[in-house]
Amino acid sequence: MAKARAALQRTAEAMPIHRDEDMEEDAEQTLDESADPLEESGRTADSDEEIEESVAEDIARFEESFSGINKRYRLINRIGEGTFSTVYKAEDLEYNNFNNSWDIDEHSNRKWASPGQRRRTSKRPHYVAIKKIYVTSSPGRILNELDLLHDLKNSEEVCPLITAFRHMDQVVAVLPYFQHRDFREYYRDMRISDMRLYFKSLFIALKSVHAKHILHRDIKPTNFLYNPEQARGVLVDFGLAEREGTDxxxxxxxxxxxxxxxxxxxxxxxxxxxxxxxxxxxxxxxxxxxxxxNRAGTxxxxxxxxxxxxxxxxxxxxxxxxxxxxxxxxxxxxxxxxxxxxxxxxxxxxxxxxxxxxxxxxxxxxxxxxxxxxxxxxxxxxxxxxxxxxxxxxxxxxxxxxxxxxxxxxxxxxxxxxxxxxxxxxxITAEEALRHPFITKAFEDEDGTSDVDIDFVG
CATH class of the missing domain: 1.10.510.10 (Transferase(Phosphotransferase) domain 1)
Known part of the structure; x- marks a missing residue:
């Protein structure tokens, strides 16, 4: 990760950035305009799901343009498209060669496994999300996103950065793959009790981010990958994020x-x-x-x-x-x-x-x-x-x-x-929100007593 950050820093310093002070502000805003929620895709792709021909062609072009990517990852499907990037589901072919402290699901499986099973190397496929950042993004923007993700790697309910690669002018970030459902599939059916769980997870993430004085700047349903069955979500896409006090x-x-x-x-x-x-x-x-x-956002x-x-x-x-x-x-x-x-x-x-x-x-x-x-x-x-x-x-x-x-x-x-x-x-702040009665009821058990410490580590 340190090598990737250093390479991106050198690229950012070497590439001159020209600013036209008379540029129309609308054009400036377009660069920071995240995609309309209705135009974005945001869903889980199953491994055996049939891939559209256009998606297969897109994957083939990506593999051809990014040398060596198919030796480390088997690209499966395209799972998201935004203004600044495309995200693919992929199998990590070299999973067992590295420390995978980011893998929440694997830790959960091993927690309940027998001592013998824990010692065995995991045979099941492990999936990641590969985010291809468009070349139209400035080196400074790319470096900023990776730098913030690196700082947030141990934050609760926040998608951590596994690693990043650069080939020529192409940059990819490798992130954990999370099972989730499209917001449009369930938002009409959520009860108040379901909403409590949804926002408990979201505000845990925001408390972690805000504790580091980072503004996400693009909070919306497609950037919070939520699994209603597990009542767990993860905050993603820090492409527009910035540190508090910037400019x-x-x-x-x-x-x-x-x-x-x-x-x-x-x-x-x-x-x-x-x-x-x-x-x-x-x-x-x-x-x-x-x-x-700064008017970046959706x-x-x-x-x-x-x-x-x-x-x-x-x-x-x-x-x-x-x-x-x-x-x-x-x-x-x-x-x-x-x-x-x-x-x-x-x-x-x-x-x-x-x-x-x-x-x-x-x-x-x-x-x-x-x-x-x-x-x-x-x-x-x-x-x-x-x-x-x-x-x-x-x-x-x-x-x-x-x-x-x-x-x-x-x-x-x-x-x-x-x-x-x-x-x-x-x-209200994220920390205060977690102490609000609307959210604290999500922590309470059937007896009405809280069995969870809500003073989360930021």
Whole structure:
């Protein structure tokens, strides 16, 4: 692994990176735009599953372009495609020649095996996931992903990096293969008790990642490989991840409230409001430099501060994305948000939280939010009402009583409010989430006592 990192570092240093400051920001965003959840594939491929002809041709091209890969791995099927990479299921042909501390399933099998069986070399095939990173990715991006994976190798519920190879301009990362199901196959059928288990596993992973001050930046169902039968998931794809504090510039959200209010009071926006303008005016010749911030991620899962170009984003952006997943499960709608761009995304959030909340959130980051679309109410709608609408339960029942959420759903919604908090400083953390009643019930046995220590190692 050290050799691979050193080689990638040399490649990154040797390759000049040219930046055009006048490049359109939309083009810049495209480079960090993860694939739409509906366009991604994310499922388990069985070994005996029939391979499509196009996939077989793709595998053949990969083996031909990456010299020697077929001597160490037998590629079986393509199991995932994204914006920046393709993932293949493969058999590890040299499994018994190396230390395989990453193999959770093998350790579990040996735990319950007899002493004689433990001493024997494992004969069953062992599978890995080979991630082919596209050559369009910059050397710096590739190095960053491998470096972060290396740092997270002992983190719970996080997919560890086994090794990495480079051949010419091709880079592959070898990761454990995890049995999982496509989110689209089970999200409509999940009960509240199932959701508790799902998010317990997800927040264990996020607690481990955030403890190392790493932002995943692309939390969504296809990046959390979950096995409902085992109630176990693993967080994958750190292609857009970054360390907290990377390229930070001061944002108003980090200022003391008194200083922030003073800035707002003396802003051009406040002056136009005092002059009686109903709609904010814009300077004819704006000499201010454009505001740039990392907006990497997937449409529909970005937190408000990402859309508002906060320049000091932290791990709380991942918690908002987790909240969108919970909203998806409770509403039975996937994807819940389906915006075309950042403006549409802000308006979708406004539909729920209302214009007042979005104005407050925007001012928090030194931005102005204005819309004259009459369908957006001032105070928005409650999440309870949204979920009842989405699940066709609005109105009254046969007795004339107003239909309400079940008690366990109400608890889930209370937790959802903590995740979908527009102010990132008030949003619940992964560590706090694991101590929330909605999650702690997943740890409780039938007697109602907790038999699991939830103070996990980060």
């Amino acid at each position: 930070w510039h001061q944002c108003d959200c980090t200022l003391p409230s008194e200083e922030r209010r003073s800035r707002i009071a003396h802003s051009h926006y406040a002056q136009t409001q005092q002059a009686g303008h109903q709609v904010s005016a814009y300077p004819k010749n704006d000499v201010r430099s454009s505001r740039r911030a 449409r529909g899962f970005r937190a408000p501060e990402v859309l508002l170009k906060c320049t000091q984003q932290n791990t709380s952006i991942d918690m908002w994305s987790a909240g969108v997943i919970l909203l998806t499960l409770l509403s039975r709608r996937f994807p819940f948000f389906h915006s075309a761009d950042d403006i549409d995304a802000l308006l979708e959030i406004t539909t729920i939280f209302g214009r007042k909340k979005m104005k407050e959130t925007s001012l928090l980051h030194g931005q102005i939010f204005e819309t004259n679309i009459p369908s957006y109410s001032e105070n928005g709608h409650s999440l309870e009402k949204i979920i009842l609408w989405c699940t066709s339960r609005s109105g009254k029942d046969s007795t004339g009583a107003k239909i309400e959420l079940e008690d366990d759903e109400k608890e889930a919604v209370e937790f959802l409010y903590r995740l979908l908090e527009c102010d990132p400083t008030k949003r």
